Amino acid sequence: QPVPQVPFPQFTDPFQYELEKLRRESENVNKTFEEKTSILRAELERKLAEVRAEYQRKFHEVEVEKNARETEVERTKNIVIMNKLLGNAFLSKCTTKIASHPS
Amino acid sequence: QPVPQVPFPQFTDPFQYELEKLRRESENVNKTFEEKTSILRAELERKLAEVRAEYQRKFHEVEVEKNARETEVERTKNIVIMNKLLGNAFLSKCTTKIASHPS
Numbered sequence: 001q002p003v004p005q006v007p008f009p010q011f012t013d014p015f016q017y018e019l020e021k022l023r024r025e026s027e028n029v030n031k032t033f034e035e036k037t038s039i040l041r042a043e044l045e046r047k048l049a050e051v052r053a054e055y056q057r058k059f060h061e062v063e064v065e066k067n068a069r070e071t072e073v074e075r076t077k078n079i080v081i082m083n084k085l086l087g088n089a090f091l092s093k094c095t096t097k098i099a100s101h102p103s
Numbered sequence: 104q105p106v107p108q109v110p111f112p113q114f115t116d117p118f119q120y121e122l123e124k125l126r127r128e129s130e131n132v133n134k135t136f137e138e139k140t141s142i143l144r145a146e147l148e149r150k151l152a153e154v155r156a157e158y159q160r161k162f163h164e165v166e167v168e169k170n171a172r173e174t175e176v177e178r179t180k181n182i183v184i185m186n187k188l189l190g191n192a193f194l195s196k197c198t199t200k201i202a203s204h205p206s
Contacts, residue, residue: 022179033165033166037162044155048151048155051151052151062139062140062143069132073128
């Protein structure tokens, strides 16, 4: 909400009037400075958060890609092992048959 | 410097050969992942530093502007006070003259 304006006091002395005007001007300078820095601070935080979020997405993409490749390697490894076991079983069956039916 | 490639060992067993190939593939997946995340981390740090530097400049501009306005208020205040003193001195001189030369 806007800060209510303090009514300007009545001065009979023009010197006091000028000093009060300058005191208010000085107050105004500080208020404007505080407002501007506060806006900049908020903007800065927002931009930093945006950059961090953008890179969180990129890190996530790289991780998803890595997991997919790891799964693929694991799948291939299982196929290789399965083939080896099947080969062994087949060999063992043949060897048994050859042993039980010698030519 | 590039990491020297470890020569691929000779395998008589094709099963061992396949497993070694997959072990290397898995190593490669991890190496690529580490490299990519390392590049992203460096990029992220660079971007964050850029944003911070940009806002440091903006904060500095706002401060310079505030200091200039404060200096201006101070300068005006000194003029007002100086005028008041001159006015007082002038008044006092006139009052003295009027008192010493009554009409």
